[in-house]
Amino acid sequence: MTTVAVVEDDAEILAAVTRGLTERGHAVRGARTGLGALGEIVEQRPDVVVLDLGLPDIDGLELLRMLRAVSAVPVIVATARDDEQEIIRTLDAGADDYVVKPYSADQLDARIRAVLRRVRADDGDEPVRIGGLTLDGRSRVASIDGQTMDLSRKEFDLLWHLAGRRGEVVSKRELLAAVWRQPYGGPEKTIDVHLSWLRGKLGESAREPRYLRSVRGVGVMLVDPEDA
Ligand code: CA
DSSP: EEEEEEEEEEEHHHHHHHHHHHHHTEEEEEESSSHHHHHHHHHHSSSEEESSSOSSSSHHHHEEEEHHHHHOOEEEEESSSSSSSHHHHHHHOOOEEEESSOOHHHHHHHHHHHHHHHHHHHSSOEEETTTEEEEEEETEEEEEEEEOOOOEEEEHHHHHHHHHHTHHHHHHHHHHHIIISOOOSSHHHHHHHHHHHHHHHHHHOOSSSSSSEETTTEEEEEEOOTTT
């Protein structure tokens, strides 16, 4: 069972999130103030923290920085606005992922599972295997069908992020925030170019995809071609 600390001052939202996550098999501990949450998180060591940025007693971003100074616990930030600048600031401050309010329990549950997969992959000796693709998070080496891939740092980061969410469509906006961590004027072009390079190195093309499936207008997902 995963223990999730939910920091949320709105009692109604906290109750709904607690119910939704409990139904999905998580143990939930709620906190309604930032400073109260900080002590509890340090003491109780939850597996993951869901942190509302708009708290009454302390700025959520400030709390995140304080937490990062003392704990490596994965943090998913809940933000009220779909504001790219804010999302980038929170990722830079050490958030592992984010959800935009209002979010569903299903979405939050999926983000929690993805974050934990990434953390466990980072921690473990075991490389991530998806079909013939192997990603070693520690050495940052990727191979396809036993052949080492010659990847740039960003290409590896992109594959790694997609592998953490395997089988899920990941939006280009999320990839820009999580992998590039900075805004771009014509943003999606950057991702398209990197995806095209990755496809070449994976031995596939947009017309004949295997691992990388684009969903027009939504994003891209990494799949095991044998499952697809
Ligand atoms: Ca709030």
